Structures are given as C-alpha cells and as structure tokens.
Amino acid sequence: MASPLADRIRPENLEDIVGQKHLLAEGKPLRKIIESGEIPNLIFYGPSGVGKTTLATYIARKTNKTLKKLNGTTASTADIKAIVEELNTFAGFSGILLYLDEIQYFNKKQQQTLLEFIEDGRITLIASTTENPYFYVYNAILSRSTVFEFKPVEAEDLIPAVRRGVDMMEADRGERVTFTEDAISQIAHSCGGDVRKALNAVELSYISSKDTEEGKVVDAEIAASLSQKSVFRYDRDGDEHYDIISAYQKSMRGSDPDAALHYLARLLHAGDLPSACRRLMVCACEDVGLAYPQIIPIVKACVDIAQAVGLPEAKLPLADAVLLVSLAPKSNSGHDAIMAAMADVEKGRAGSVPRNLQNKHFDGEDNKNPGQFYLYPHSFPDHYTPQQYLPDNLRDAHYYEFGDNKNEQAFKIYWDKIKGKYGF
Numbered sequence: 287m288a289s290p291l292a293d294r295i296r297p298e299n300l301e302d303i304v305g306q307k308h309l310l311a312e313g314k315p316l317r318k319i320i321e322s323g324e325i326p327n328l329i330f331y332g333p334s335g336v337g338k339t340t341l342a343t344y345i346a347r348k349t350n351k352t353l354k355k356l357n358g359t360t361a362s363t364a365d366i367k368a369i370v371e372e373l374n375t376f377a378g379f380s381g382i383l384l385y386l387d388e389i390q391y392f393n394k395k396q397q398q399t400l401l402e403f404i405e406d407g408r409i410t411l412i413a414s415t416t417e418n419p420y421f422y423v424y425n426a427i428l429s430r431s432t433v434f435e436f437k438p439v440e441a442e443d444l445i446p447a448v449r450r451g452v453d454m455m456e457a458d459r460g461e462r463v464t465f466t467e468d469a470i471s472q473i474a475h476s477c478g479g480d481v482r483k484a485l486n487a488v489e490l491s492y493i494s495s496k497d498t499e500e501g502k503v504v505d506a507e508i509a510a511s512l513s514q515k516s517v518f519r520y521d522r523d524g525d526e527h528y529d530i531i532s533a534y535q536k537s538m539r540g541s542d543p544d545a546a547l548h549y550l551a552r553l554l555h556a557g558d559l560p561s562a563c564r565r566l567m568v569c570a571c572e573d574v575g576l577a578y579p580q581i582i583p584i585v586k587a588c589v590d591i592a593q594a595v596g597l598p599e600a601k602l603p604l605a606d607a608v609l610l611v612s613l614a615p616k617s618n619s620g621h622d623a624i625m626a627a628m629a630d631v632e633k634g635r636a637g638s639v640p641r642n643l644q645n646k647h648f649d650g651e652d653n654k655n656p657g658q659f660y661l662y663p664h665s666f667p668d669h670y671t672p673q674q675y676l677p678d679n680l681r682d683a684h685y686y687e688f689g690d691n692k693n694e695q696a697f698k699i700y701w702d703k704i705k706g707k708y709g710f
Contacts, residue, residue, distance in 0.1 A: 292485040295447075295454050296340050303337050303344070304447045304481050305439030310341075316434050325349055325383070327404050329423065330414040332436025335480030338414040342385040351383040351410060358391030366399045373408050382409050389413035390422035397424040404430055438479025445474045447481055451488035461502065463495045468506035476513040487513035527561070535565045539573040543612040550608050554601050562604055563589045569611050577617035577691035581610060617689035626685040637677030668704045 297303045300310055300317065309316040319325065325345055330338040346353035354369050369384060384400075386392070403409040404427075411431065415422060419433055439447075448470050456462055469491065477483040490512045495502040534549035553562040570585040588607035592600035630636070642660040661673045676683055688698040 290482075290486065291451055291454065291489040292335075292482040294458075295451055295485060296343060298344075300344065302450075303340060305443045305479075306337055306341075306436055307443075308437070309434055320345055320348060323349055325351075325410050325412075327411040327427075327431040328413070329389070329419050329428070329431045329433045330412065330436055331416075331419050331433055332414075333416055333438055333480065335482035336436045336439055337481065338436055339385065339387065342383075342412045342414070345412065346383045346385070349381075349383065349410075351381045353383050353385060355385045355387065358386060358388035361386075361392075361396075363396050363399055366396065369409070370399075370403060373403070381407070384409050384411050386411060386413040388415060389419075389427075390415045390417045394424050397427050401426055401430075439481055440479065441471075441475040444477065444479075444481065444484050445470060448473050448484055448488055451485045452492070455489060455492045459492070463492050463502040463504060464500070465491070465504045465509075466506065469504045469509040472506045472509040473513050476510065483513070527558075531561050531565050534562070535569050535573075538566075538569045538608060538611045539616065541612055541616065543609050546608050546612045547605060550601075550604060554597060554604070557597065559592065559597060559600055563592060566604065566607055566611065570607075572621045573616055573618060574611055574614045575617045575620040575689075576694050576697075577615040577689060578693065581614055584610065615691045615693075617691050617694060619687060619689040619694060623686040630680065630683065635680060635683075637679040639677065640674050642673060643675060670704055672705075672708050672710070 300320070303310060308314065311317065330341070332338060343353065352372070354372075356365055356369075369382060373382060389397070400409065400411060404411045411427075413419075413423070413427075413431070419428060423431075448465075452463070452465050452470075465488075473484050473487045473491070477487060487509065491504045491509050494508055494512065495504045496508065497503075530549055530552055534546065534553065537545035537549055550562055553559075567582075567585055567589055570581050574581050585607045588603040591603040595603075642658055644658065661671045663669050663671055665671075674681055688694045
C-alpha cells in the first residue's frame with residue numbers, strides 16, 4: 287500500500303520546506319543552527335501539518351545521525367530504553383537523533399528517562415508538541431532545550447506545495463490530470479495552514495477528477511468538496527481555543543464588529559456555543575458596563591434565546607448581541623473598581639463591619655454606648671445622609687472612578703450636587 291502523498295513528497299532541502307520563513311529564511315537563528323551542523327536539543331511547538339516532522343527528518347540527514355522516531359501517544363518507557371541500548375552499537379556510533387512527536391503525552395517519569403542521555407549529548411532530542419511546552423514539558427527537559435514556534439502556513443506559501451503534489455501524483459500514476467487555478471487556490475486557502483491536509487486534498491482530488499473533452503480535470507467544485515471541512519483549526523482544550531475566544535472578546539472590546547463576528551462564526555462553526563455565550567456576557571459587563579447598563583439584560587436575553595433554540599439558529603441572537611456590544615460605548619470602571627476592592631481583601635485588609643451596619647438589634651451589658659445608630663437614607667432629603675460604611679481601617683479607601691461616558695458623567699453630576707451639600 288502506497289504511503290500518503292504528504293509522506294512521499296517530503297522536501298530534500300530547506301528551500302522546499304513550505305512556510306516558517308520566520309525560522310528558516312536566510313540569516314534566521316534556526317537556519318544558522320542547522321547549517322552549522324551542531325544541533326542542540328530542540329522543541330518544535332506548533333499546530334499539526336506545518337513541517338515539524340519534515341524539518342526534524344532533514345536535520346537528521348544533515349547531521350548524519352541515526353534517526354529514531356517515537357510518538358508520545360503510543361510509546362512507552364521500554365521503547366525509550368530500547369533506543370538507549372542502541373547507543374553502544376554500530377547504529378549509535380555517530381549519535382542518535384530522537385524525534386519525539388507529541389511529547390506532551392509523555393509523563394514526567396518517561397521524560398526523566400531521557401535526561402541523562404540528552405545531557406551528555408549521546409542523544410539529541412527534537413521534540414514536537416501542539417500544546418504550549420511551558421505547560422506540558424518537564425522543566426528539566428525544557429531547560430536543556432531551545433523552543434521554536436511553528437506557525438500555520440499562509441495560503442500563498444501553500445500554492446507551490448500543492449503544485450508539487452499534483453506533479454508527483456502524475457509522475458506516480460502516469461496519468462495527466464489538469465488542476466484549474468481555482469482548484470489549486472481553493473485547496474491552498476481551505477486547509478487552515480496545514481500542509482498535510484492540503485496534500486491529502488490534492489491526492490483525493492486527483493483520484494476524483496472528472497472526464498472532459500480536454501482530459502481529466504479537477505475544478506474548484508471538486509477541490510471544495512474535498513477540502514472545505516479543514517478551513518480552520520480548533521481544539522477546545524488547546525491553545526487555539528483560547529486564542530480564538532481571546533480575540534473574540536478583544537474584538538468586541540475594541541469596537542470592531544467585523545472581527546467580533548468573524549471569531550463568533552469560528553466558535554459557532556466548531557459548535558462551541560458555551561464559550562461564545564460566556565465571553566459575550568462577560569464582555570457586556572466588563573467592557574460596556576455602566577456606559578450602557580441596559581446592555582446586560584439585553585445580552586442575557588439573547589444568550590437565553592440562543593441556548594433555547596440551539597445551533598444553527600443560535601447564531602442570530604448572538605450576532606445581534608455581539609454587534610450591540612461592539613458598537614456600544616465602553617467603560618471598564620466597574621471592572622477596575624471591583625479589582626481594586628478585591629486587591630485589598632486579598633491582602634487581608636478587612637476590618638469589622640461598622641456598628642451602624644451590623645445586623646444586630648441588642649447590645650451586651652458591657653456596651654457603654656448601646657444602640658446601632660444606623661441612619662435610614664430614605665428618611666432624609668435626596669434619600670441620602672452621610673455615615674460610615676467601610677470598616678475603620680479602610681474608611682478612606684476609594685475604589686470607583688466615574689467613567690468619562692455620558693451615562694456615568696450624568697451620575698457624577700447628580701451625586702456631586704447632593705454630596706456637595708455636606709462638603710464632599
């Protein structure tokens with residue numbers, strides 16, 4: 287059985303590796319390291335299908351080391367020990383380069399097994415992970431390695447790889463199939479920056495080509511039907527999930543309705559209705575807040591409707607709410623105020639509740655000044671009278687600052703007038 291096209295077409299030199307110009311362009315640090323032939327322990331961090339394995343294989347050839355591959359999802363400690371045993375054989379004479387894919391699935395003990403050998407240089411480790419290595423890789427391994435981040439490949443960089451894939455399919459199968467320019471563009475733009483997915487789409491499209499008077503052809507329709515489901519990456523437990531919901535809220539906060547709708551669409555396409563609703567409600571409270579307080583029940587109503595009707599109809603009330611939050615005036619005065627109050631509490635700055643606010647209606651015999659002395663504001667003009675509300679040790683604390691929006695400034699004018707009568 288033939289191996290997948292993505293495996294058969296692996297580049298023979300750095301120039302043919304697709305994307306990753308920030309790492310592999312002339313003069314970039316990783317390229318200089320590779321060209322020097324002195325390879326340190328490396329960790330390649332990035333999404334699937336962007337060249338991590340391809341580059342590790344190239345480095346092994348460049349250094350004349352024996353390449354061993356393990357996958358963290360299936361390998362065991364025994365597999366590591368088997369590689370270690372080869373160090374004293376002919377296979378390990380020039381050293382071993384171990385490519386450990388998905389290192390995040392190795393537990394601490396398994397990672398520790400490698401330490402002695404990567405420390406003395408007998409094993410050069412290149413590990414790859416789709417998760418943030420600073421969270422998933424054992425610190426001792428991390429401290430002995432250099433981390434390089436791989437990024438999704440831009441569509442323009444994928445087009446040459448797609449063309450090479452078409453050429454290889456024709457060479458392997460001995461049959462001419464014409465891919466239209468629209469088909470090539472469709473594949474390059476619809477695979478979410480994943481080279482492997484793009485080449486898989488090429489292979490499937492080649493097999494599914496249609497007969498015309500001019501010969502076999504793959505058009506945009508065929509390409510779209512075989513690649514459209516790979517349009518973007520999303521993993522509810524991975525970095526991409528947090529990047530998207532972060533961009534979603536920041537776009538609403540930044541009053542960019544188009545970007546906010548884009549990230550909402552990505553969340554809903556992935557079926558992540560809970561994250562879309564939760565961040566939307568948080569943004570209404572945190573980033574609009576008192577500038578337009580009526581937005582909070584409106585957004586909550588939209589979320590309730592979305593959860594009641596479910597997907598795909600949920601996109602309609604959520605789109606309305608996202609646009610409203612994006613276009614509303616902004617104020618984070620409530621956010622800043624509660625954060626300042628929480629900071630005092632977390633520092634232990636909390637005292638006894640003032641006597642006039644306590645829920646007590648009697649005094650002990652030792653109290654020489656009995657009584658609660660609470661002043662009921664509604665019994666006074668303007669429904670206000672001065673009295674102490676904060677504990678004694680915080681009586682001068684100040685957490686809230688009026689925002690500069692129309693709504694909060696109206697409140698400020700109102701209270702400045704009333705409290706001004708008492709010299710505040």
